[in-house]
Amino acid sequence: MISIAGLELTYHTAGTSHAALRGVTIEVGQGDFLALLGPSGCGKTTLLRCVAGLATPDRGRIAIGGETVFSSQEGIEVPARLRDIGMVFQSYAIWPHMTVAQNAAFPLRYRGGTKKAEIRERTLEILRLVHLEALADRPAPALSGGQQQRLALARALIAQPKVLLLDEPLSNLDARLREEMRFELRELTRRLSVTTIFVTHEQAEALSLADMVAVMNEGALVQVASPRDLYNRPQIEFVARFVGRANLVPAEVVAANGAASPARVCVATPFGEVECFTTVPRRAGERATLAVQPEAFEVLVAAASEPGVRGTVEGAAFLGDAVECIVRTGDAMLITKLPSSAAPSVGESVTVRITSRTCMLLN
Amino acid sequence: MDADRSFVAVAGTLAAGGATLILCLLAILLLQSFAGDGWQWTWTSNYVGAFTEPQTYRVLWNSIELAVIATALAFFFGLPIAWLVERTNLRGKATVVAVMLVSILVPGFASAMGWLFLLHPKIGLFHLFNVVSVAGMGVIMGFQLAPVAFLMTGSVLRAMDRQLEEAAFTAGAPPLETIRRVVLPLARPALVSAAIYVFIIAFGTFDVPAIIGWSNRIFTFSTYIFLQTNPQAGLPDYGRAGALSVAVLIAALALTVWTRYLSLDAQRYAVVTGKAYQPRLLSLGRWTYVAYAFVAFYLVAGIILPLAVVVWESFLPFVQAPSPAAFSHLTMANYAALGGDAFFSSLANSVILMTLVPLIVLVFSFAFTWIGFRTRFRGRTLLDGIAFLPHAVPSVIMAVGVIIFSLYFLKYVVNIYGTIWIMVFAFAATWISYGTRMTNASLLQLHRELEESAAIGGASTWAIVREIVLPLMSRGLLLAWIYLVILSGRELTLSVMLTTPGNTTVPAFVWTNWLTGGLTRGAAVTICYLLCLSPLIVGYSYLMNRTKQSPAL
Numbered sequence: 001m002i003s004i005a006g007l008e009l010t011y012h013t014a015g016t017s018h019a020a021l022r023g024v025t026i027e028v029g030q031g032d033f034l035a036l037l038g039p040s041g042c043g044k045t046t047l048l049r050c051v052a053g054l055a056t057p058d059r060g061r062i063a064i065g066g067e068t069v070f071s072s073q074e075g076i077e078v079p080a081r082l083r084d085i086g087m088v089f090q091s092y093a094i095w096p097h098m099t100v101a102q103n104a105a106f107p108l109r110y111r112g113g114t115k116k117a118e119i120r121e122r123t124l125e126i127l128r129l130v131h132l133e134a135l136a137d138r139p140a141p142a143l144s145g146g147q148q149q150r151l152a153l154a155r156a157l158i159a160q161p162k163v164l165l166l167d168e169p170l171s172n173l174d175a176r177l178r179e180e181m182r183f184e185l186r187e188l189t190r191r192l193s194v195t196t197i198f199v200t201h202e203q204a205e206a207l208s209l210a211d212m213v214a215v216m217n218e219g220a221l222v223q224v225a226s227p228r229d230l231y232n233r234p235q236i237e238f239v240a241r242f243v244g245r246a247n248l249v250p251a252e253v254v255a256a257n258g259a260a261s262p263a264r265v266c267v268a269t270p271f272g273e274v275e276c277f278t279t280v281p282r283r284a285g286e287r288a289t290l291a292v293q294p295e296a297f298e299v300l301v302a303a304a305s306e307p308g309v310r311g312t313v314e315g316a317a318f319l320g321d322a323v324e325c326i327v328r329t330g331d332a333m334l335i336t337k338l339p340s341s342a343a344p345s346v347g348e349s350v351t352v353r354i355t356s357r358t359c360m361l362l363n
Numbered sequence: 364m365d366a367d368r369s370f371v372a373v374a375g376t377l378a379a380g381g382a383t384l385i386l387c388l389l390a391i392l393l394l395q396s397f398a399g400d401g402w403q404w405t406w407t408s409n410y411v412g413a414f415t416e417p418q419t420y421r422v423l424w425n426s427i428e429l430a431v432i433a434t435a436l437a438f439f440f441g442l443p444i445a446w447l448v449e450r451t452n453l454r455g456k457a458t459v460v461a462v463m464l465v466s467i468l469v470p471g472f473a474s475a476m477g478w479l480f481l482l483h484p485k486i487g488l489f490h491l492f493n494v495v496s497v498a499g500m501g502v503i504m505g506f507q508l509a510p511v512a513f514l515m516t517g518s519v520l521r522a523m524d525r526q527l528e529e530a531a532f533t534a535g536a537p538p539l540e541t542i543r544r545v546v547l548p549l550a551r552p553a554l555v556s557a558a559i560y561v562f563i564i565a566f567g568t569f570d571v572p573a574i575i576g577w578s579n580r581i582f583t584f585s586t587y588i589f590l591q592t593n594p595q596a597g598l599p600d601y602g603r604a605g606a607l608s609v610a611v612l613i614a615a616l617a618l619t620v621w622t623r624y625l626s627l628d629a630q631r632y633a634v635v636t637g638k639a640y641q642p643r644l645l646s647l648g649r650w651t652y653v654a655y656a657f658v659a660f661y662l663v664a665g666i667i668l669p670l671a672v673v674v675w676e677s678f679l680p681f682v683q684a685p686s687p688a689a690f691s692h693l694t695m696a697n698y699a700a701l702g703g704d705a706f707f708s709s710l711a712n713s714v715i716l717m718t719l720v721p722l723i724v725l726v727f728s729f730a731f732t733w734i735g736f737r738t739r740f741r742g743r744t745l746l747d748g749i750a751f752l753p754h755a756v757p758s759v760i761m762a763v764g765v766i767i768f769s770l771y772f773l774k775y776v777v778n779i780y781g782t783i784w785i786m787v788f789a790f791a792a793t794w795i796s797y798g799t800r801m802t803n804a805s806l807l808q809l810h811r812e813l814e815e816s817a818a819i820g821g822a823s824t825w826a827i828v829r830e831i832v833l834p835l836m837s838r839g840l841l842l843a844w845i846y847l848v849i850l851s852g853r854e855l856t857l858s859v860m861l862t863t864p865g866n867t868t869v870p871a872f873v874w875t876n877w878l879t880g881g882l883t884r885g886a887a888v889t890i891c892y893l894l895c896l897s898p899l900i901v902g903y904s905y906l907m908n909r910t911k912q913s914p915a916l
Binding site: 052079080081082086087089090091093095096097106107109110111155156159 | 817818820826
């Protein structure tokens with residue numbers, strides 16, 4: 001549905017230049033929900049604005065539904081208003097001088113030549129979908145934050161665009177509302193089977209919402225994967241740190257693997273020999289970094305005789321169902337996550353080892 | 364043509380056209396300064412002529428003396444009042460602000476008349492000091508410019524991070540020490556820019572020297588230029604006027620450019636945190652009464668009394684102080700005399716100006732603003748700078764430029780000299796700087812995403828401007844519009860410079876009456892006119908209160 005190839009964009013301001021996009025290439029299938037995840041300034045919003053037609057790349061090609069909307073080579077640039085998209089902005093951009101219904105109906109008046117009588121009908125229909133029907137004739141500024149967010153969503157969807165673009169739509173909501181809206185958003189896009197690109201800097205949001213997550217760093221896509229793979233099988237250090245708060249453990253390959261990808265490989269670590277995954281061929285004796293998720297550790301209290309690394313609990317944060325323990329082992333600090341029932345207390349001596357066989361050897 | 368491109372093309376043409384006209388006016392002034400009668404190139408002779416005459420130096424010195432006194436006095440009143448409003452718990456601040464802002468709109472010639480009636484050495488009510496002197500005019504200008512100083516220093520204080528002051532308070536510094544060691548050093552760059560701005564206005568002022576100095580042959584720069592272009596005998600000497608104008612123009616531009624650097628510097632200091640918190644206001648305690656007395660003294664002496672005297676004299680056949688004898692002379696004759704054609708034709712002209720000029724200025728200003736902030740053309744900053752140019756140019760210089768342009772160049776296309784159109788042209792060219800300041804500020808308040816979401820909704824640029832931008836800017840535009848209507852109505856300098864029997868405006872009519880000895884008749888015209896303008900002034904201050912905006916200066 002959306003095909004992006006070789007997108008590059010450099011901003012020049014006051015003598016300095018900043019590469020916002022470096023050769024971004026990605027395909028998004030019909031009905032897919034793609035999350036663009038990355039720290040602020042990584043270029044994710046720029047990429048979204050390029051798809052929307054609000055920013056112009058220097059090079060590359062963008063096609064939506066088979067139609068080329070931007071191509072530096074062919075000199076094509078379809079303006080935003082003629083692209084088949086809907087968009088929810090970070091600020092929601094609700095027009096304060098209009099009513100709720102007027103806001104929602106705006107795209108219908110300019111897109112698709114809808115008849116006047118039909119406009120009202122379809123407006124109420126879309127407002128019903130986001131539970132704002134009763135407020136249709138209220139002035140828009142009278143809405144609460146969550147309601148404004150839903151109105152922005154209604155406005156983006158009313159003209160039944162092929163593509164829905166969401167720019168950090170949940171970041172201005174408080175925590176409880178955010179959970180609620182996250183669920184609603186997923187439900188709605190699934191029901192309408194609209195292809196969606198969602199920009200966020202919060203990994204929990206990306207992992208819980210998306211079919212596919214594209215992690216960006218410094219203008220480049222560094223890994224595109226399903227949420228599960230991204231969390232369990234980060235390929236590089238940046239992803240391991242940004243997505244899962246993984247611990248990075250030095251490792252040495254014990255036995256070489258075959259050509260299959262991902263392949264299993266055995267590595268030696270301070271925690272003993274660990275079986276893990278790798279996506280590239282490894283030679284025996286090769287040094288690499290192992291990403292170990294906090295819950296992949298086993299932390300044993302008063303078990304000095306057990307194999308593993310000795311350490312001290314430096315801090316513990318109660319999370320409800322689990323406890324996050326910071327364990328000092330020599331110079332290193334490990335983040336571990338344990339069930340509440342088995343948690344040691346601060347200051348206790350513990351033995352740490354890796355029980356999981358699904359850790360990822362980073363490239 | 365594509366709907367988005369056609370909008371940019373229209374806005375770009377307007378902005379480029381407007382900028383070209385402004386540059387033309389100034390370039391022609393420069394050319395004229397090198398030419399004699401009939402455009403024979405005489406190169407430096409105008410300059411030599413102007414700067415070998417002792418009168419020139421006397422005039423320039425008069426203007427500098429006037430401007431220094433005026434600037435000092437304007438800040439003497441404006442700065443403390445701004446500080447009281449921004450930093451203390453003084454009650455009735457809203458009223459103080461409203462009155463200060465409204466007094467900016469009182470025509471300068473009106474209060475100048477009042478001052479003359481009050482303090483003239485022979486006919487004045489009091490004999491405190493001789494107002495018919497350069498120093499006297501400086502004092503009057505000081506009173507008139509105090510609201511400008513108030514407004515500018517107020518915005519400086521508002522922009523300053525108060526935590527810096529609170530840090531000094533908590534470090535145990537007493538209030539006056541805090542002002543001396545923290546507030547003033549931090550605000551200095553912005554205060555210096557404000558002072559230079561006030562100085563340039565005072566230097567180029569026309570109303571006060573015209574009403575007070577002219578008949579006593581005390582000339583300042585503006586009235587001297589007027590004398591060159593409207594000599595009592597002989598032909599207008601545009602070459603001489605051009606040479607003087609260019610010299611002053613260069614000085615004014617240099618100062619203005621310097622203030623722009625200063626204000627860049629000021630931005631480094633005056634940090635706006637954007638955090639909304641209730642800052643501690645200084646409790647005045649016993650000093651409250653001193654503060655009220657200070658504000659009241661300014662308002663009564665500076666604004667109310669002069670206008671009240673004008674009202675009083677307008678009911679008298681000749682100027683006299685209130686006395687039982689004077690009461691018996693009270694008459695409506697001056698007002699009855701207004702029934703003549705001359706007043707109504709000048710009123711009609713003023714109404715035309717007040718209708719057309721604000722509209723033209725706002726259309727052009729919006730074009731400038733759009734090109735400057737919503738496109739990525741090279742040179743868009745330059746366009747904005749050109750629109751700002753007339754800000755630094757005394758009106759009298761703009762007028763000379765317009766006269767020369769229309770007499771020697773524009774006449775081959777269309778002859779506007781002597782018609783109302785030359786005034787429309789000059790007014791609009793002069794106030795494009797005000798207009799663009801106001802439209803810039805208004806557009807900058809709009810979040811870009813409000814427009815972008817309309818583009819995503821399928822709207823073309825024309826539709827976005829019509830449905831989103833203009834409605835959301837409407838309050839700011841309305842405020843700017845009323846401000847420009849009032850400016851167009853009260854402008855004396857341009858009116859007098861460009862006036863001919865066919866296109867007299869009310870301020871020019873007042874001035875003619877004044878010159879021909881009808882002092883009290885002039886007063887009556889002024890009062891009548893103020894009454895006509897007052898609904899606008901009231902509407903303006905009401906709207907300003909509602910929108911919490913102030914005019915861009």
